[in-house]
Amino acid sequence: MLDPWGSSNPVEDEDYERIKREFGIDDINEGLRQKLLENRFFRRKIIFGHRDLELVFKAIEENQPWAVMSGIKPSGPYHLGTSTTALEIVEFQKMGGKVYYCIADIESWEDNGISYDKAEPNAIDNVADILAFGLDPSPKKTYVWRQSKEPIVKEICFKVSRLVTQNMLNAIYGEKTFGLYLAALIQVGDIVLPQVREGPQPTIVPVGIDQDPHIRLTRDLTRRYYKKFFLPGATYHYLLAGIDGSDKMAKRNPNSSFTFNENLDSIEKKVKEALTGGRKNKKEQQELGGEPQKCMIYKMLMYHFEENDEILADEFERCVKGELLCGEHKARCVDKVLKFMKNHQEKKGKLIDKARELLGID
Numbered sequence: 122m123l124d125p126w127g128s129s130n131p132v133e134d135e136d137y138e139r140i141k142r143e144f145g146i147d148d149i150n151e152g153l154r155q156k157l158l159e160n161r162f163f164r165r166k167i168i169f170g171h172r173d174l175e176l177v178f179k180a181i182e183e184n185q186p187w188a189v190m191s192g193i194k195p196s197g198p199y200h201l202g203t204s205t206t207a208l209e210i211v212e213f214q215k216m217g218g219k220v221y222y223c224i225a226d227i228e229s230w231e232d233n234g235i236s237y238d239k240a241e242p243n244a245i246d247n248v249a250d251i252l253a254f255g256l257d258p259s260p261k262k263t264y265v266w267r268q269s270k271e272p273i274v275k276e277i278c279f280k281v282s283r284l285v286t287q288n289m290l291n292a293i294y295g296e297k298t299f300g301l302y303l304a305a306l307i308q309v310g311d312i313v314l315p316q317v318r319e320g321p322q323p324t325i326v327p328v329g330i331d332q333d334p335h336i337r338l339t340r341d342l343t344r345r346y347y348k349k350f351f352l353p354g355a356t357y358h359y360l361l362a363g364i365d366g367s368d369k370m371a372k373r374n375p376n377s378s379f380t381f382n383e384n385l386d387s388i389e390k391k392v393k394e395a396l397t398g399g400r401k402n403k404k405e406q407q408e409l410g411g412e413p414q415k416c417m418i419y420k421m422l423m424y425h426f427e428e429n430d431e432i433l434a435d436e437f438e439r440c441v442k443g444e445l446l447c448g449e450h451k452a453r454c455v456d457k458v459l460k461f462m463k464n465h466q467e468k469k470g471k472l473i474d475k476a477r478e479l480l481g482i483d
């Protein structure tokens with residue numbers, strides 16, 4: 122069972138096909154991918170599946186509005202794993218979608234016991250990060266809210282709740298606290314909010330596959346309660362494992378990732394210690410070639426830090442042929458990561474006031 126709040130139970134590589142088949146997630150076929158080549162997450166096949174993405178293309182072709190909705194639980198700074206979704210929504214905004222971005226502070230209370238007040242600085246920090254990633258904050262292109270302060274999401278939650286039974290939630294999420302069930306219903310409100318505010322329109326929610334239970338619950342309740350609305354769609358990306366070789370990026374294991382607030386020395390150390398797909402020694406690497414598909418250096422570059430597709434493809438090929446050695450490649454990756462982070466942290470520092478304004482915090 123997929124657990125959207127799970128700190129254990131990671132999704133293994135071999136699980137993806139089964140999960141897609143079991144829950145009816147469509148592949149990104151080549152025709153669709155070709156239309157999406159400007160978006161690097163599709164181009165690089167990091168996003169592998171979707172629900173109802175075609176509706177977005179129809180809206181684009183017919184010059185109709187469409188929404189991209191996402192959010193973050195303000196329980197701490199962005200790290201390498203949680204930032205994937207933020208980068209994806211910036212890409213969708215460039216394609217013409219209006220961004221709806223939720224600060225899930227009710228969920229951070231229910232899941233992590235963080236009060237709304239304590240969540241506030243994290244919320245400001247998270248929004249400043251996404252602005253530094255390139256989000257256009259103009260009101261025509263972006264709407265940001267905190268769950269605890271947004272009456273629409275609570276109202277949707279109350280309305281759809283009369284269609285929900287304990288058995289339903291148990292079947293989707295397994296046995297959880299009532300607070301987490303409530304957070305799931307609040308999240309239905311977040312995902313439906315764009316259509317309540319601005320009328321029926323295709324909505325796409327970029328997620329990691331572990332969040333699919335929320336998408337299924339929302340689609341089911343939208344179908345039954347909001348009959349004139351589009352069923353919210355989704356795109357699914359592969360989850361990044363821990364850079365230290367652990368199963369997943371987790372706060373309880375600081376070496377598994379780094380945050381976008383972290384000092385550069387600490388980031389450098391973690392990247393230098395990241396798991397590679399290299400062989401035991403130079404001789405073996407040259408004879409057998411490396412395994413970039415297992416390598417966290419390669420994945421960090423692919424997801425975040427290498428803009429240029431040709432360089433990425435060339436490094437993949439040279440690694441497989443044994444022409445590229447890990448020490449040399451790691452050093453290049455360290456340079457890129459540090460340059461990106463330095464630039465990001467500088468940009469972000471100047472965006473704190475804008476983040477406060479978007480969140481309505483004085």
Ligand code: SF4
Pocket residue numbers: 397398399411412413416417418419436440441445446447448450451
């Ligand atoms: S050469 Fe680069 S891509 Fe290949 S295994 Fe080593 S670090 Fe990874």
